[in-house]
Amino acid sequence: xxxxxxxxxxxxxxxxxxxxxxxxxxxxxxxxxxxxxxxxxxxxxxxxxxxxxxxxxxxxxxxxxxxxxxxxxxxxxxxxxxxxxxxxxxxxxxxxxxxxxxxxxxxxxxxxxxxxxxxxxxxxxxxxxxxxxxxxxxxxxxxxxxxxxxxxxxxxxxxxxxxxxxxxxxxxxxxxxxxxxxxxxxxxxxxxxxxxxxxxxxxxxxxxxxxxxxxxxxxxxxxxxxxxxxxxxxxxxxxxxxxxxxxxxxxxxxxxxxxxxxxxxxxxxxxxxxxxxxxxxxxxxxxxxxxxxxxxxxxxxxxxxxxxxxxxxxxxxxxxxxxxxxxxxxxxxxxxxxxxxxxxxxxxxxxxxxxxxxxxxxxxxxxxxxxxxxxxxxxxxxxxxxxxxxxxxxxxxxxxxxxxxxxxxxxxxxxxxxxxxxxxxxxxxxxxxxxxxxxxxxxxxxxxxxxxxxxxxxxxxxxxxxxxxxxxxxxxxxxxxxxxxxxxxxxxxxxxxxxxxxxxxxxxxxxxxxxxxxxxxxxxxxxxxxxxxxxxxxxxxxxxxxxxxxxxxxxxxxxxxxxxxxxxxxxxxxxxxxxxxxxxxxxxxxxxxxxxxxxxxxxxxxxxxxxxxxxxxxxxxxxxxxxxxxxxx
Numbered sequence: 001x002x003x004x005x006x007x008x009x010x011x012x013x014x015x016x017x018x019x020x021x022x023x024x025x026x027x028x029x030x031x032x033x034x035x036x037x038x039x040x041x042x043x044x045x046x047x048x049x050x051x052x053x054x055x056x057x058x059x060x061x062x063x064x065x066x067x068x069x070x071x072x073x074x075x076x077x078x079x080x081x082x083x084x085x086x087x088x089x090x091x092x093x094x095x096x097x098x099x100x101x102x103x104x105x106x107x108x109x110x111x112x113x114x115x116x117x118x119x120x121x122x123x124x125x126x127x128x129x130x131x132x133x134x135x136x137x138x139x140x141x142x143x144x145x146x147x148x149x150x151x152x153x154x155x156x157x158x159x160x161x162x163x164x165x166x167x168x169x170x171x172x173x174x175x176x177x178x179x180x181x182x183x184x185x186x187x188x189x190x191x192x193x194x195x196x197x198x199x200x201x202x203x204x205x206x207x208x209x210x211x212x213x214x215x216x217x218x219x220x221x222x223x224x225x226x227x228x229x230x231x232x233x234x235x236x237x238x239x240x241x242x243x244x245x246x247x248x249x250x251x252x253x254x255x256x257x258x259x260x261x262x263x264x265x266x267x268x269x270x271x272x273x274x275x276x277x278x279x280x281x282x283x284x285x286x287x288x289x290x291x292x293x294x295x296x297x298x299x300x301x302x303x304x305x306x307x308x309x310x311x312x313x314x315x316x317x318x319x320x321x322x323x324x325x326x327x328x329x330x331x332x333x334x335x336x337x338x339x340x341x342x343x344x345x346x347x348x349x350x351x352x353x354x355x356x357x358x359x360x361x362x363x364x365x366x367x368x369x370x371x372x373x374x375x376x377x378x379x380x381x382x383x384x385x386x387x388x389x390x391x392x393x394x395x396x397x398x399x400x401x402x403x404x405x406x407x408x409x410x411x412x413x414x415x416x417x418x419x420x421x422x423x424x425x426x427x428x429x430x431x432x433x434x435x436x437x438x439x440x441x442x443x444x445x446x447x448x449x450x451x452x453x454x455x456x457x458x459x460x461x462x463x464x465x466x467x468x469x470x471x472x473x474x475x476x477x478x479x480x481x482x483x484x485x486x487x488x489x490x491x492x493x494x495x496x497x498x499x500x501x502x503x504x505x506x507x508x509x510x511x512x513x514x515x516x517x518x519x520x521x522x523x524x525x526x527x528x529x530x531x532x533x534x535x536x537x538x539x540x541x542x543x544x545x546x547x548x549x550x551x552x553x554x555x556x557x558x559x560x561x562x563x564x565x566x567x568x569x570x571x572x573x574x575x576x577x578x579x580x581x582x583x584x585x586x587x588x589x590x591x592x593x594x595x596x597x598x599x600x601x602x603x604x605x606x607x608x609x610x611x612x613x614x615x616x617x618x619x620x621x622x623x624x625x626x627x628x629x630x631x632x633x
Contacts, residue, residue: 001405002066002258004034007057007084009074011038014230015247016074017435019099022251023069024408024429030255035060035397035409040439041076052368052415054080057087059370059411059423061395066094067258072101073142095261097254102143102270109253109271113144113227116243116275117151120225121197123277125159128223128284130194133161136181136207138173138199145173148199148227167193171203178206182214193222195283201226201233204240208282219284229278235300241283244276307436314440318448320484322455325387327448328378331441332385336495342437344382347407347428350398351378351445353414354422355391367419370394374422376402398425412442416450471545473523474530482544482552489554490602499597501541501557503566504609505533506617507549508588517584528577528587536569538562551589563593590617 004027011017020036027034039056054077062068068088072081081101088096089105098106124130135152138145149168156163166188169181181203185193198204204226208218218224218238226233229244253273260267279285317334321327328351335346355373359366376390376399392399397411407427414421424442431438469481477485489500507529514522526549533551537543541555553566570589578586592612596605 002032002262003064004032004067004069004258005060005062005065006034006036006069006071007039008036008071009039009076009080010041011036011431011438012435013074014232015228015245016071017432019071019247019250021430021432022247023254026251026255028406028408028429032258033405033409035065035411037411038438039075039077039080039413040442052418052420053077053413054083055368055370055420056411056413056423057084059394059413060397062088062092062094064395067261068092068094068096069254070096070098070101070106072098072103073144095257095267097257099250099254100144104269107257107267107269107271109250109257109273111144111147111245112272112274113243113245114147114151114154116277117148117197117199117227118155119277120227120241120243120283121152121155123279124195124197124223124225124283125155125161128195130223131161132167132191132194134167134169134185134189134193134196135163136169136171136196136198136203138171138203140170142173145199152197164189171199173200173202175202175206178203178208178210181207182210192216195223195225198224198226201228201230201240201242204242204282205233205236208236208238208240219282223284224282227275229276231300234280236282238281239287241280241285242278244278246273246276249273304436307440310437311440314437315444315447318444319451320487321448321452323452324377324449327445327452328380328387329385330491331378331445332380333491333495335380336382337491342433345428346382346434347426347431348402348404349378349380350376350402350425350427351380351414352394352398352422352425353377353449354420368415370420370422398427412438414442414446414449416446419450419453421446421449421453471530474527474545476530476534477542477544479544479546479552482542482546482554485542485544486554486602486606489556490596492556493596493598497598498556499558499595501553501555501560501563501593501595502605502609503553503563503591503593504606504613505529505551505553505570506590506613507551508590508617508620509585510549513585525585525587528581529574529589532570532573532577536566536573538566557595560593560595563595567591567593590614590620592616 006023008016008020011020023034037056037059039053070084070088072085075081075084085103096106098108100110102108102110121133124133133156135149137149140146153163169184171177171181185196196207198207204224208224211218211222216222225241227243227245229242233240233242250273253271257267257271280287314334317330318327321330331349335349338344352374354371355375358371358373372394373391374394376388376392379386379388379402390399397409404427408429410426410428410431412424412426414423424445469477471478492498493500507526510522510525513525530545530551533553534543537553538555541553544552546552557563574587574589590613592609592615594605594608594612596602
């Protein structure tokens with residue numbers, strides 16, 4: 001059994017997610033442990049965010065691994081691929097396998113892309129009889145971009161076709177430059193190209209869309225081809241002719257090399273895998289479109305929409321936490337609630353935070369670095385939210401007792417701007433169903449931890465926040481905190497099915513007290529009712545003042561007997577107060593309650609509790625008991 005380390009960027013991209021799934025499945029099948037360390041691209045504004053994001057390779061102790069896999073061309077942060085390559089070339093003592101990026105210091109798995117690109121260009125010339133074939137390159141600091149360009153140039157030269165500089169546009173392997181490329185080709189040449197050959201599918205789709213926006217038809221006016229064979233290219237209208245780079249073949253070659261290493265067989269430094277040319281409609285070959293892909297496209301679209309819809313709520317939910325235990329419990333509620341239709345079992349999410357005691361004396365310099373020791377602060381699964389609070393060496397990634405040798409680890413950096421908080425370990429064999437939400441989840445955790453840190457460092461702000469949840473007159477929670485608490489109860493109901501009681505309470509006769517005895521006496525009456533309500537509220541519940549003479553009591557409960565018991569106790573204490581208060585008026589309240597149970601709307605339940613309270617108040621007026629406070633309600 002081997003322990004394998006893999007570094008990869010942006011798993012939301014088709015190639016990365018497909019390769020990661022293939023590697024995961026094969027590693028589990030063969031009994032190997034594989035750990036993915038995944039970083040995300042950063043925006044171009046906040047440079048400090050990228051500085052810590054790129055340090056993900058500093059988390060593990062690479063001497064603990066038998067093999068290392070690098071996907072260097074998946075890192076989008078400027079300079080990161082070179083930094084990572086140099087680090088592993090200098091420090092790795094085990095074999096390092098580089099996928100798609102040629103580095104003589106490693107064992108390389110590369111595409112046979114020059115001959116495949118040549119085959120695609122040959123197809124346009126010999127089958128479609130084109131002579132004006134243009135080319136869009138990838139990033140020219142990558143070897144594969146040169147190979148693909150060379151494949152194009154060699155076939156054009158072979159057929160005696162002139163290639164002007166205006167026929168080549170230098171792209172970036174992404175979607176952003178489709179309009180720029182089309183504008184360049186149209187403005188620099190007198191005639192439309194007959195075909196545009198692109199170095200990958202993302203650029204091919206972008207060019208195709210840009211042409212169609214201008215009223216230029218594909219393939220009737222201009223034909224298009226790409227490379228990589230990503231699923232989006234199949235869904236595109238028209239489907240993109242491409243050169244398929246199978247991640248299964250890459251995976252097979254990776255484990256073939258590992259098997260050779262284990263058996264003492266010498267391996268070649270450069271290993272090329274064949275690609276398959278796939279002709280579809282965008283190159284002018286009229287192929288019948290498989291309508292079943294439309295169903296797959298619909299399912300994919302629905303998944304993306306669900307993810308997009310829920311992303312803001314993830315940030316909002318996590319941002320509502322006032323401390324770390326509350327944050328971890330909210331993570332558990334959000335994940336078990338499955339609002340985006342992902343599988344019920346999301347594995348286990350471990351939150352490992354830096355040991356702040358190591359950098360107390362030198363925080364400004366150490367804020368952007370990982371500590372040698374980290375603290376396993378939370379283990380969130382569908383069954384529980386545990387808070388182990390275990391200190392361990394960072395190089396172990398997880399304490400031994402929490403490792404599951406049959407599961408795959410996915411490690412993500414935890415940081416906000418220039419402050420490093422630690423990392424998250426997501427232990428699950430197949431993370432692909434969650435891939436569109438991984439980044440929002442990780443970033444939202446980072447933002448929430450950063451807020452909690454800022455509040456804890458500024459006690460004045462924390463005190464003000466706590467005060468903002470208290471009613472100034474009665475010193476019991478106010479409406480703001482009640483809304484926060486009822487949301488927590490409702491989320492708990494959604495995940496566990498545990499019902500809760502909503503009790504609406506309104507003081508009777510406050511206007512009479514204010515008008516007859518003055519507003520100070522009215523305030524005393526409000527406080528007396530608040531004290532009684534606070535005392536009768538169960539320890540796991542909440543009593544709050546929600547308005548002038550309005551109160552609300554919330555508590556988890558399955559039986560209406562609990563609500564009746566609370567009301568009886570409240571009425572008994574009010575009666576006791578009236579007996580000994582020596583006030584010229586008695587206190588009285590009207591009460592209504594409703595239970596919020598599974599599949600019930602929370603707001604409707606609140607409305608029903610209010611409605612029952614007002615019905616009781618109305619009945620008191622109707623009865624008009626003489627010489628009692630109810631006459632004045």
